[in-house]
Amino acid sequence: MIYRIKVLLCYFFTLALIFSLPYSLKAQSDYKLAEQDSLALVAFYWATDGPNWLSNQPGFGFNDLSSEWQGKYDGQFNPWFSGPAKDWFGVKVEKRAIPNSNDSTYRVTWLWPVIGRRTDGQNLLNGYIPREIGLLTALEQFRVNGNDGFRWELVPDELYLPSLQWLDVEACWFGGGVSDELRNCGQILKMNLRYNYFDYIPNWDFLDEQALRNLNGTQWLYNSRFSYAILEQIIDYFYTISPNPQEFGVEMRDMFDVGDEREIVAPLGSSVDIVCNDAGNQDAFISYQWFKGGLSRFGRTQKTYSIPSVSANDYGNYKVRISNDYVKTYDQNTNYGEVFTKEIHLVEQPVPPVIEKGISSNNGQSLRLFFSKPMSNSALIEYQNLSVMAGTNNLNILSATIKGRLEKQVVLELDSPIKNGDLIDLSYTGSGNIADHNGGLLQAFTGFEVENRVRLAPIITSAATSLDGSGIEVYFDQFIDENSFSGANFKVFGDSLLGISAISLLPGEIDRHISKTVFLNLTEPLLDTAASLNIQYLSGEIAGLYGGTLESSDTIAIENRVSIERETITFIFEDGSESLDNILLSGSWKVDPIQMYDDGTHADAIANDHIWTHVTQLVEDDYSWDIISREEIMRFDTVETVDPNTGVVTLVITPISINEDSILSGNILLELSVKPGEVLGDTLYGIQNRDVIFRLRTQGASENVFLMGIEADWSNGRLMSAIDPGNLYADTLIKMTAGDLISYNYRIGEDWENLTPDPREYTVKNGENLIQDEFGVFTDINEPAPPPLSIFPNPSLDGFIRISGLEEVVDLEIYDLNGRMIKGQTNLREHEITLDLSSQAAGLYVVKIKTNRGFVYTYKFLLR
Numbered sequence: 001m002i003y004r005i006k007v008l009l010c011y012f013f014t015l016a017l018i019f020s021l022p023y024s025l026k027a028q029s030d031y032k033l034a035e036q037d038s039l040a041l042v043a044f045y046w047a048t049d050g051p052n053w054l055s056n057q058p059g060f061g062f063n064d065l066s067s068e069w070q071g072k073y074d075g076q077f078n079p080w081f082s083g084p085a086k087d088w089f090g091v092k093v094e095k096r097a098i099p100n101s102n103d104s105t106y107r108v109t110w111l112w113p114v115i116g117r118r119t120d121g122q123n124l125l126n127g128y129i130p131r132e133i134g135l136l137t138a139l140e141q142f143r144v145n146g147n148d149g150f151r152w153e154l155v156p157d158e159l160y161l162p163s164l165q166w167l168d169v170e171a172c173w174f175g176g177g178v179s180d181e182l183r184n185c186g187q188i189l190k191m192n193l194r195y196n197y198f199d200y201i202p203n204w205d206f207l208d209e210q211a212l213r214n215l216n217g218t219q220w221l222y223n224s225r226f227s228y229a230i231l232e233q234i235i236d237y238f239y240t241i242s243p244n245p246q247e248f249g250v251e252m253r254d255m256f257d258v259g260d261e262r263e264i265v266a267p268l269g270s271s272v273d274i275v276c277n278d279a280g281n282q283d284a285f286i287s288y289q290w291f292k293g294g295l296s297r298f299g300r301t302q303k304t305y306s307i308p309s310v311s312a313n314d315y316g317n318y319k320v321r322i323s324n325d326y327v328k329t330y331d332q333n334t335n336y337g338e339v340f341t342k343e344i345h346l347v348e349q350p351v352p353p354v355i356e357k358g359i360s361s362n363n364g365q366s367l368r369l370f371f372s373k374p375m376s377n378s379a380l381i382e383y384q385n386l387s388v389m390a391g392t393n394n395l396n397i398l399s400a401t402i403k404g405r406l407e408k409q410v411v412l413e414l415d416s417p418i419k420n421g422d423l424i425d426l427s428y429t430g431s432g433n434i435a436d437h438n439g440g441l442l443q444a445f446t447g448f449e450v451e452n453r454v455r456l457a458p459i460i461t462s463a464a465t466s467l468d469g470s471g472i473e474v475y476f477d478q479f480i481d482e483n484s485f486s487g488a489n490f491k492v493f494g495d496s497l498l499g500i501s502a503i504s505l506l507p508g509e510i511d512r513h514i515s516k517t518v519f520l521n522l523t524e525p526l527l528d529t530a531a532s533l534n535i536q537y538l539s540g541e542i543a544g545l546y547g548g549t550l551e552s553s554d555t556i557a558i559e560n561r562v563s564i565e566r567e568t569i570t571f572i573f574e575d576g577s578e579s580l581d582n583i584l585l586s587g588s589w590k591v592d593p594i595q596m597y598d599d600g601t602h603a604d605a606i607a608n609d610h611i612w613t614h615v616t617q618l619v620e621d622d623y624s625w626d627i628i629s630r631e632e633i634m635r636f637d638t639v640e641t642v643d644p645n646t647g648v649v650t651l652v653i654t655p656i657s658i659n660e661d662s663i664l665s666g667n668i669l670l671e672l673s674v675k676p677g678e679v680l681g682d683t684l685y686g687i688q689n690r691d692v693i694f695r696l697r698t699q700g701a702s703e704n705v706f707l708m709g710i711e712a713d714w715s716n717g718r719l720m721s722a723i724d725p726g727n728l729y730a731d732t733l734i735k736m737t738a739g740d741l742i743s744y745n746y747r748i749g750e751d752w753e754n755l756t757p758d759p760r761e762y763t764v765k766n767g768e769n770l771i772q773d774e775f776g777v778f779t780d781i782n783e784p785a786p787p788p789l790s791i792f793p794n795p796s797l798d799g800f801i802r803i804s805g806l807e808e809v810v811d812l813e814i815y816d817l818n819g820r821m822i823k824g825q826t827n828l829r830e831h832e833i834t835l836d837l838s839s840q841a842a843g844l845y846v847v848k849i850k851t852n853r854g855f856v857y858t859y860k861f862l863l864r
Contacts, residue, residue, distance in 0.1 A: 033085050033093060036135040036479065036514050037108045041091065043132035043546070044111070045080050048125040049149070055089040055113060055123050056080055066116025075112070089113060090123075096138050097799050097838045097863075098510060104799075104838050105510070107138035118146040118171030118195060125149050131362060132546045134158025135479075137511050145170035145192065152197065152357075157181040163797075164188060170220065171195040177405065178202070189216040194251075199225040199260065200405055203233045209241045218249040218332050226252070227259040227278035227341075228286075228324040229648060235330045245330050252327060253336045260406060260647075261342040263373065265350050265438045266310045274305040276320045277647045278341045285326035291319045291340075310346075317343040350440030358426060358450035363484070363543035364418035366411050367426075367450055373436040374407040383412060385432030388450075391422035407437070417541070417549035420457070424450035457548035463535045464559035466519070467589055467619045468566075469526035472535060472558060473506065474518045479545040480505060482513060488540030490520055492558070494533045499523035504591050514545065519591040526562045533558035563619035567674050571596070573612040573627050583612045587625035590616075596627075622673045692733040692762070692769040696720065696746055699775060703749035705729040709759050710744060717747055736764045741858060746775055763815075763846050763858045786857040791847065795862035799838030803847065806831055811850040816843065837863060 050056060054064065056079040065073055076087040086093040086106065090113030093106045115123050126149030139161055144150070145168045152175035160181040170192045177200025178193065186206060231252050238248050259278030266272040279286045290300035293316050307314050320341045328334055345351070353373040360367055367388065383400035396415040403409040418424060430444030458478045465472055472492055482505035492498040501521045508515035537553040571585055573596060584593035596612035642648070672679055694707055702725065706717030710733065720729040743759040745752060762771055790804045806812070806828055813824040822840060825833070840863060847859040
């Protein structure tokens with residue numbers, strides 16, 4: 001039997017992903033924290049010396065908070081690992097909808113384990129922020145202020161989550177800079193970055209005008225190392241949005257040791273220009289005073305310090321006291337102290353570089369070395385002369401790469417991964433030519449200990465065939481990094497060896513790239529339901545998402561789930577727009593999206609009619625699927641350039657393209673169930689392409705009857721067909737989108753409905769759309785303007801919406817695009833209400849209200 005599943009979809013694009021993870025979460029009524037959040041909290045606990053936090057000691061409670069914090073903190077005081085995570089000190093969890101599901105789970109939204117301001121006490125966090133922080137994809141507030149145990153550690157890029165709204169790392173003394181990944185944080189409301197060794201932050205042009213105006217109070221950047229050249233760029237952007245100084249509040253005073261430390265090599269007798277690049281480019285607002293060895297150089301008050309002929313007395317360390325009134329006048333607090341640049345070292349011979357710190361990657365496949373000076377790319381091959389001992393294994397260095405804005409970091413790729421717990425020892429005989437930018441050579445050393453941050457390696461727990469026999473699902477005990485599949489060597493065999501064409505990660509249930517299941521596409525599908533199959537991992541660099549590297553495995557039996565009892569299913573998608581191209585079907589039974597056809601083949605009767613088709617065979621099971629398009633959508637990347645003469649860094653925002661955008665309204669995942677001989681569940685989804693039929697009774701009028709306002713045509717109108725001349729007229733709008741609001745009216749000859757062109761309104765629903773009107777029977781021509789209803793946030797990310805402006809509203813109803821009322825309230829008396837729609841699927845919804853004068857209006861909002 002052939003089943004045809006016809007899907008009619010709305011043509012607007014929603015950035016969305018498709019999810020299907022093998023492990024399940026409890027129902028909404030139960031408390032269960034998402035597994036990925038649990039793992040992130042555990043990693044954070046151990047990376048920051050959780051057992052020794054003050055808050056994890058017996059007796060810790062409210063009185064241990066600083067007086068200011070006692071008025072702010074409203075959470076629990078349980079030590080971590082005591083009771084559920086929602087009760088741990090500094091952790092807040094809230095229910096969030098699971099994408100493409102009517103279910104929800106608890107997610108960590110606050111991570112705030114602090115006991116006061118920087119001077120009031122610390123919670124004794126000590127260590128580093130682990131990359132697993134990226135698993136907290138619902139995190140809104142991250143506060144670790146007042147914990148200087150992070151001194152000189154780098155903030156991981158994974159922290160800069162799109163959900164992040166509040167970033168407070170005051171007085172942690174993190175090193176490096178705030179990376180360009182901050183551009184992910186388009187919802188940021190507060191940045192407290194003061195009292196750190198930060199020397200870089202990207203421009204804030206990733207925040208539009210509304211986002212800037214949404215910032216919460218003053219953004220604190222002061223007492224860091226941001227140069228005026230960087231701060232100028234931020235202020236320049238502010239002025240492109242508004243001419244009013246200090247409108248977007250920042251405090252930038254009291255910077256110290258700003259800019260980049262430099263070394264200039266100048267032989268005796270040579271001429272040299274030492275240029276201060278850290279004061280900015282607004283020359284009319286800038287002053288300079290040069291210092292050498294802590295003493296001011298009288299008369300040296302220009303950007304450039306020139307020495308026509310270098311003498312021995314000229315060698316030494318130079319600093320510049322700088323002032324930039326352009327930056328200062330924008331500051332919320334203009335009580336500035338002196339600001340000095342980092343030292344500029346004028347030397348006759350380059351100082352040898354030294355390794356200041358070394359850490360391993362989480363997967364153990366590389367080492368990151370932090371040098372005292374910018375290192376030379378020309379010497380990369382020389383890094384193979386370093387000796388790496390991990391445990392009892394002497395590891396070879398395959399390659400080296402210069403990293404970091406200042407090129408002071410070198411990443412060494414190893415020929416085999418380091419294991420969790422190995423002692424890592426680094427040594428160097430000095431026989432190579434590992435050099436910095438100025439030619440300074442690394443000296444010989446022994447016994448340099450590299451910090452081992454390798455996580456436990458994942459293991460394969462089981463494997464099973466896909467239902468259609470197209471591949472093997474391999475299940476792991478931890479989330480897997482989909483970027484680690486290159487070179488992976490699996491062996492799948494039964495009576496013969498089976499070929500593998502591709503390896504990919506099956507999407508996770510909450511986040512697409514957080515999954516424990518890997519899919520092996522077979523070159524030929526399995527058809528034998530009785531075949532005995534086995535799998536073995538032989539070699540490669542498959543690693544946990546933030547974990548160690550998979551080791552070769554023993555032979556593991558594969559559960560054979562292939563069935564020959566299949567039903568032939570025809571999927572049909574009508575795009576309605578007549579402009580889409582390259583449409584794909586992505587389903588839970590198939591790891592790779594399937595190309596659909598619009599060329600007269602595969603049961604598609606007419607080519608180029610924009611009815612897309614795919615025929616497949618499915619076994620008895622439940623399925624979910626989505627329609628996606630390869631239409632390009634835009635995102636932005638940042639290209640960094642450095643002026644070779646001045647060293648000024650310029651950031652250029654450049655569009656790049658990505659693919660795989662779901663074209664289902666709100667990314668509604670469609671479901672069907674295959675049973676022997678039948679397909680269960682709704683098979684007509686009708687989210688788009690609804691016909692809207694107008695029928696108008698005219699009470700004997702015989703002139704031409706026009707439907708007005710369609711596609712904003714209030715001049716000519718559409719001539720309606722006479723069904724019963726002089727009595728009944730009709731017109732049909734084809735391929736309308738459910739949820740669309742139609743403004744319309746009627747005109748007979750030159751006479752408008754009720755002598756007024758004021759429009760009627762109709763919201764297209766996902767079902768029959770038959771409008772039966774009578775000419776001359778309409779609302780009062782003095783109908784007031786619709787109430788200024790405010791729906792916030794719109795779109796809503798967590799399913800909660802606040803509706804205000806309800807003074808005139810007596811009844812309120814909310815409909816989904818199927819025309820089903822999902823919530824209603826009558827006899828309203830409030831100015832504002834908050835509704836919990838977290839159990840509803842993502843998509844477009846309609847609010848219908850009735851005022852105390854009997855008028856009806858509709859509004860739209862989006863759940864994501």
